[in-house]
Amino acid sequence: TRNARHLQSVVQHGTPLKWGNLVRVEYERLRRKVRVDGHPYLLIIDPCNFCNLRCPLCPTGLNDLGREQSMMSFEHFKHYFEPHRPYLFETYLHNWGESMINKEVFRMIDHAQRSDVGTNLSSNLVIASSEDLDNLIDSGLEYLVVSLDGASSESYLKYRIRGDFERVVDNMAELIRRRNARGKKTPVVEWQFIV
Numbered sequence: 001t002r003n004a005r006h007l008q009s010v011v012q013h014g015t016p017l018k019w020g021n022l023v024r025v026e027y028e029r030l031r032r033k034v035r036v037d038g039h040p041y042l043l044i045i046d047p048c049n050f051c052n053l054r055c056p057l058c059p060t061g062l063n064d065l066g067r068e069q070s071m072m073s074f075e076h077f078k079h080y081f082e083p084h085r086p087y088l089f090e091t092y093l094h095n096w097g098e099s100m101i102n103k104e105v106f107r108m109i110d111h112a113q114r115s116d117v118g119t120n121l122s123s124n125l126v127i128a129s130s131e132d133l134d135n136l137i138d139s140g141l142e143y144l145v146v147s148l149d150g151a152s153s154e155s156y157l158k159y160r161i162r163g164d165f166e167r168v169v170d171n172m173a174e175l176i177r178r179r180n181a182r183g184k185k186t187p188v189v190e191w192q193f194i195v
Contacts, residue, residue, distance in 0.1 A: 039087040046095035047102040054161040113140035
């Protein structure tokens with residue numbers, strides 16, 4: 001379950017400072033404080049807000065975000081990441097875009113992992129190259145959500161416009177094969193789909 005995954009990050013990446021901050025933040029949340037003293041313990045950073053697909057319910061795919069589309073540089077990532085680093089259990093490197101369009105994402109993952117912060121990424125895995133699959137493993141990514149909306153090409157293509165079901169399945173299987181061949185347990189791969 002999702003809570004078990006988050007608990008694992010709290011244990012694996014925890015320090016007394018992080019745990020103390022977690023207790024403070026949750027106490028302030030329960031008290032409904034408006035002005036808080038705690039720090040974020042989970043950070044969502046979007047490496048880019050571009051996507052290669054045109055999913056009908058997604059503002060990014062429909063080019064309807066209402067803001068300029070751009071790529072985040074590694075330097076900007078560090079600018080936003082570093083002030084929160086001492087308190088973070090996890091960072092999500094996705095939100096409104098296909099993060100793997102930004103090739104700096106692997107440096108971002110590596111930096112977070114070296115900073116003892118867990119990493120999560122969501123990808124449609126359509127454009128992932130062989131090198132990208134190795135980079136996901138080598139960067140230390142802990143958790144990968146594969147947006148594979150359907151159990152067949154026919155159902156997948158109803159939502160994932162411009163996608164390629166077979167390519168995504170092949171990429172996911174190859175990533176798992178390479179991970180296992182290296183004797184690694186990460187990234188854990190979650191197959192996510194719309195029923």
